[in-house]
Amino acid sequence: xxxxxxxxxxxxxxxxxxxxxxxxxxxxxxxxxxxxxxxxxxxxxxxxxxxxxxxxxxxxxxxxxxxxxxxxxxxxxxxxxxxxxxxxxxxxxxxxxxxxxxxxxxxxxxxxxxxxxxxxxxxxxxxxxxxxxxxxxxxxxxxxxxxxxxxxxxxxxxxxxxxxxxxxxxxxxxxxxxxxxxxxxxxxxxxxxxxxxxxxxxxxxxxxxxxxxxxxxxxxxxxxxxxxxxxxxxxxxxxxxxxxxxxxxxxxxxxxxxxxxxxxxxxxxxxxxxxxxxxxxxxxxxxxxxxxxxxxxxxxxxxxxxxxxxxxxxxxxxxxxxxxxxx
Amino acid sequence: xxxxxxxxxxxxxxxxxxxxxxxxxxxxxxxxxxxxxxxxxxxxxxxxxxxxxxxxxxxxxxxxxxxxxxxxxxxxxxxxxxxxxxxxxxxxxxxxxxxxxxxxxxxxxxxxxxxxxxxxxxxxxxxxxxxxxxxxxxxxxxxxxxxxxxxxxxxxxxxxxxxxxxxxxxxxxxxxxxxxxxxxxxxxxxxxxxxxxxxxxxxxxxxxxxxxxxxxxxxxxxxxxxxxxxxxxxxxxxxxxxxxxxxxxxxxxxxxxxxxxxxxxxxxxxxxxxxxxxxxxxxxxxxxxxxxxxxxxxxxxxxxxxxxxxxxxxxxxxxxxxxxxxx
Numbered sequence: 032x033x034x035x036x037x038x039x040x041x042x043x044x045x046x047x048x049x050x051x052x053x054x055x056x057x058x059x060x061x062x063x064x065x066x067x068x069x070x071x072x073x074x075x076x077x078x079x080x081x082x083x084x085x086x087x088x089x090x091x092x093x094x095x096x097x098x099x100x101x102x103x104x105x106x107x108x109x110x111x112x113x114x115x116x117x118x119x120x121x122x123x124x125x126x127x128x129x130x131x132x133x134x135x136x137x138x139x140x141x142x143x144x145x146x147x148x149x150x151x152x153x154x155x156x157x158x159x160x161x162x163x164x165x166x167x168x169x170x171x172x173x174x175x176x177x178x179x180x181x182x183x184x185x186x187x188x189x190x191x192x193x194x195x196x197x198x199x200x201x202x203x204x205x206x207x208x209x210x211x212x213x214x215x216x217x218x219x220x221x222x223x224x225x226x227x228x229x230x231x232x233x234x235x236x237x238x239x240x241x242x243x244x245x246x247x248x249x250x251x252x253x254x255x256x257x258x259x260x261x262x263x264x265x266x267x268x269x270x271x272x273x274x275x276x277x278x279x280x281x282x283x284x285x286x287x288x289x290x291x292x293x294x295x296x297x298x299x300x301x302x303x304x305x306x307x308x309x310x311x312x313x314x315x316x317x318x319x320x321x322x323x324x325x326x327x328x329x330x331x332x333x334x335x336x337x338x339x340x341x342x343x344x345x346x347x348x349x350x351x352x353x354x355x356x357x358x
Numbered sequence: 359x360x361x362x363x364x365x366x367x368x369x370x371x372x373x374x375x376x377x378x379x380x381x382x383x384x385x386x387x388x389x390x391x392x393x394x395x396x397x398x399x400x401x402x403x404x405x406x407x408x409x410x411x412x413x414x415x416x417x418x419x420x421x422x423x424x425x426x427x428x429x430x431x432x433x434x435x436x437x438x439x440x441x442x443x444x445x446x447x448x449x450x451x452x453x454x455x456x457x458x459x460x461x462x463x464x465x466x467x468x469x470x471x472x473x474x475x476x477x478x479x480x481x482x483x484x485x486x487x488x489x490x491x492x493x494x495x496x497x498x499x500x501x502x503x504x505x506x507x508x509x510x511x512x513x514x515x516x517x518x519x520x521x522x523x524x525x526x527x528x529x530x531x532x533x534x535x536x537x538x539x540x541x542x543x544x545x546x547x548x549x550x551x552x553x554x555x556x557x558x559x560x561x562x563x564x565x566x567x568x569x570x571x572x573x574x575x576x577x578x579x580x581x582x583x584x585x586x587x588x589x590x591x592x593x594x595x596x597x598x599x600x601x602x603x604x605x606x607x608x609x610x611x612x613x614x615x616x617x618x619x620x621x622x623x624x625x626x627x628x629x630x631x632x633x634x635x636x637x638x639x640x641x642x643x644x645x646x647x648x649x650x651x652x653x654x655x656x657x658x659x660x661x662x663x664x665x666x667x668x669x670x671x672x673x674x675x676x677x678x679x680x681x682x683x684x685x
Contacts, residue, residue, distance in 0.1 A: 037465075037467050038467050038471070039464065039467055039489060039491065043490075048490070048494065049467060049471075049490045049491050104431075104441040105438060107434065107437075110431050113456075117458045118458070118460075127455075128453065128455050129440075130444065130453070130454070133445075136364060137365070137366065138364075140364050140365050140366055140376060144365070144376075144380050163365075163366040163370075163376045164376050167375065167376055167377055257640075257643050286644050289644075290642075290646075313613075315617075316584050316613045316614065316617055317640075317644035319617075319620070
């Protein structure tokens with residue numbers, strides 16, 4: 032397919048160097064003989080080469096940088112979002128600068144200040160934290176998109192799922208399966224996504240007749256969701272009334288809960304089933320015992336770029352909620 | 359600790375906005391009253407603020423960009439390397455541009471050409487593929503460091519482990535454990551790392567008396583090591599002579615092999631033990647049945663930056679081999 036045709040293919044076809052092709056593709060024909068220029072143009076025709084718009088813009092000096100600030104690149108979900116965003120940005124003629132804020136407000140602010148001086152064309156905040164610099168950035172008029180977590184300090188275009196609805200769907204799933212002792216494990220310092228998933232789950236169970244205090248809760252501290260799951264499940268498995276179904280608000284929390292279950296000698300999914308919300312591809316390889324609500328992370332990139340360009344065209348920020356499904 | 363003190367902390371202490379602090383920190387004092395400047399300087403003293411050198415350089419317009427080209431950000435090992443590199447670069451006053459080449463020579467060349475025009479201060483190639491642009495880049499004099507895979511088209515500073523020694527260590531481990539039917543699963547289109555691990559394993563087994571054809575081999579195609587492991591193990595588990603110990607040249611290959619074993623009803627680690635080479639932290643959560651040679655990815659970032667600066671100081675490229683250990 033043409034997308035796979037590279038400068039190198041053109042160079043091989045024309046029998047010249049990649050830099051010669053690169054120069055001619057970008058209009059610098061002085062240093063090449065007319066015959067070479069013609070040979071390269073014929074080769075471009077012959078192999079159907081289409082330049083990468085990002086590369087072309089950069090070579091022309093029209094740098095179009097978009098900064099992506101992610102809270103934690105070790106999290107497979109965020110890495111998948113970053114990867115799909117990079118591909119969508121490249122397709123649209125941008126180059127991505129990726130910064131890892133380690134979920135720290137001070138680093139987020141340093142990078143926001145730096146990217147402002149870089150005159151980036153847009154900012155993608157994957158799991159932003161509240162910080163004074165973030166509030167000021169929103170006023171600076173740089174197009175911003177908030178991903179997985181809503182803007183914690185104001186309005187802003189959000190790309191994600193309906194987290195409350197996802198939590199409610201898991202409640203329905205548990206009730207339909209006849210579960211009698213439901214529980215939920217979540218981070219104590221929760222993001223908007225975590226909070227909404229827990230609230231949707233608990234409200235739906237209550238609406239279906241569960242007494243609020245009948246729903247067991249396990250909270251964990253720290254940034255690592257693996258640890259949050261491991262710590263949050265400890266109390267649940269130690270209690271007299273054992274849960275028979277646990278909502279884990281992320282895949283990594285489910286991995287942590289499963290490790291605790293293993294150590295406590297409790298079988299998954301029987302007698303205790305786990306359902307998580309993420310549906311990262313790794314599950315099918317390492318967690319066949321896990322049911323997960325699948326979030327379409329691979330299409331987030333296209334939605335994020337569409338959102339940035341809508342804002343640049345003066346469009347009003349609106350939610351871009353993507354469909355989820357039981358995986 | 360001071361590293362956690364942000365512009366925001368200073369701003370709160372001084373009772374001014376983050377941008378005011380940012381301007382004064384960077385010497386733009388005209389727009390602020392002498393009293394404000396003094397208040398901010400006192401606040402900086404009081405809270406022990408130390409500016410992020412990267413942010414400061416960028417705000418001064420002295421952009422110090424380093425491009426990291428990674429073959430596959432979905433791979434947890436590469437994501438960990440990218441994350442530790444970002445932290446080490448920030449510490450040294452650089453900002454990281456991260457590009458995902460999807461292991462494609464044409465994309466690698468497009469990004470190399472683009473980063474050249476960006477005048478990046480250095481290039482970090484995580485799992486580089488052979489491409490004409492890479493050969494030309496090496497001649498262009500931009501400091502380059504090759505990580506996990508050696509430069510496939512020439513010399514260059516390499517940061518990684520002694521892959522042959524790691525393969526040999528697994529052979530010793532199998533022999534010491536009395537394994538009689540060893541096997542190895544690896545990618546057909548292997549990198550220098552994969553090839554060296556396999557060669558080190560097979561040569562050591564031969565040196566210890568194994569007949570070369572007694573060592574079973576399972577090869578898999580494709581970029582996903584999960585799929586490579588799943589496909590590569592299929593023939594091994596179907597053969598009359600079942601392996602009792604398998605070297606998987608990466609953690610993800612081990613996950614794929616384990617899934618195949620599960621479907622074939624073969625127990626891990628008994629009757630068939632698995633040893634992989636990576637030792638990513640996820641193993642302890644989702645793969646307690648896996649023994650892994652641990653590669654110190656979290657310290658790669660510091661080694662990579664030290665290597666870049668050595669080259670910039672005119673040092674001769676040398677290997678930076680890091681120690682590995684059974685995890």
